[in-house]
Amino acid sequence: MNPSGSKTIRHDIVAPGGRWSHRIERGQRLRIVDREGRQAVDFLCYSADLPLDRYNAANTVKINGNIYIGTGTKLYSDHARVLMTVTEDTCGRHDTLAGCCSAHANFVRYGVRDTPNCRDNFIAELACWGLGPSEIVANVNLFMNVPVRQDGGIAIEQGLSKEGDHVELRAEQDVLAVLSNCPQAHNPAAGFAPTPIEVLVIGA
Numbered sequence: 001m002n003p004s005g006s007k008t009i010r011h012d013i014v015a016p017g018g019r020w021s022h023r024i025e026r027g028q029r030l031r032i033v034d035r036e037g038r039q040a041v042d043f044l045c046y047s048a049d050l051p052l053d054r055y056n057a058a059n060t061v062k063i064n065g066n067i068y069i070g071t072g073t074k075l076y077s078d079h080a081r082v083l084m085t086v087t088e089d090t091c092g093r094h095d096t097l098a099g100c101c102s103a104h105a106n107f108v109r110y111g112v113r114d115t116p117n118c119r120d121n122f123i124a125e126l127a128c129w130g131l132g133p134s135e136i137v138a139n140v141n142l143f144m145n146v147p148v149r150q151d152g153g154i155a156i157e158q159g160l161s162k163e164g165d166h167v168e169l170r171a172e173q174d175v176l177a178v179l180s181n182c183p184q185a186h187n188p189a190a191g192f193a194p195t196p197i198e199v200l201v202i203g204a
């Protein structure tokens with residue numbers, strides 16, 4: 001049992017640069033803990049019954065009316081159905097814009113080749129569920145700080161999350177949740193030194 005009195009269904013530590021996925025039933029909650037702070041977690045979710053209906057960043061931003069994700073934000077799908085709702089958030093800001101890091105983008109941005117990256121993590125984890133790279137869309141970046149300036153400028157800046165901050169999302173339908181504990185070492189997404197996270201699935 002956890003402090004809320006609900007049964008913990010699954011409890012994992014995801015190593016720096018690691019990946020994780022789970023089918024989460026409607027009403028169950030996914031809790032992600034940034035154990036040491038300033039650790040971006042790249043997150044995708046899909047309708048478990050209809051995997052081609054998946055998280056849609058544009059629908060999420062325009063229907064919630066905000067580019068940031070926080071308590072109360074609903075994650076909308078391609079079909080504008082609610083996949084998950086953020087029910088707890090001690091960090092206060094999560095990104096919808098910057099998508100995942102990839103070997104390709106790391107080469108363009110930083111001149112480094114073959115770096116560990118979230119896109120490769122997504123490809124490997126989605127394959128476990130019979131889904132291919134074309135199912136990767138612009139994802140949620142939990143605990144990643146990408147402020148938008150008045151002139152539209154953006155940058156990945158130092159994370160705002162502190163040691164032990166967490167975010168909790170309730171499944172509003174059965175969903176497949178997929179995450180990559182970002183291995184990025186060339187920008188502040190993971191504080192230039194990726195750290196482990198804790199992931200729990202909590203019963204309804």
Ligand SMILES: [Zn+2]
Pocket residue numbers: 042100101102117118119181182183184
């Ligand atoms: Zn990454």
